[in-house]
Amino acid sequence: MPGYAGSKDDYLKRLRRVEGQVRGVQKMVESDTYCIDILTQVSAITKALQAVSLGLLEDHVAHCVVDAARESDEAAQVKIREAADAIARLVRS
Numbered sequence: 001m002p003g004y005a006g007s008k009d010d011y012l013k014r015l016r017r018v019e020g021q022v023r024g025v026q027k028m029v030e031s032d033t034y035c036i037d038i039l040t041q042v043s044a045i046t047k048a049l050q051a052v053s054l055g056l057l058e059d060h061v062a063h064c065v066v067d068a069a070r071e072s073d074e075a076a077q078v079k080i081r082e083a084a085d086a087i088a089r090l091v092r093s
Contacts, residue, residue: 003063
């Protein structure tokens with residue numbers, strides 16, 4: 001069971017909203033909307049995806065890492081490395 005299982009519906013709701021925003025930006029580009037207005041929407045989409053990412057990361061630490069730590073030190077190290085790698089990817093993006 002993934003760590004986000006308890007929040008799955010919330011994540012899906014947020015992702016559907018982001019999907020709608022992306023479709024809206026596509027229509028804005030098709031309609032030759034002013035660049036700054038499009039960039040404003042792209043910024044909002046980026047922030048929404050960052051919120052989803054941070055929530056998933058928090059769920060990973062609270063559930064997956066904690067469960068692995070209860071299992072063994074080795075399992076905990078694997079999950080911590082996964083989390084650290086995910087954080088690095090988020091920071092770079």
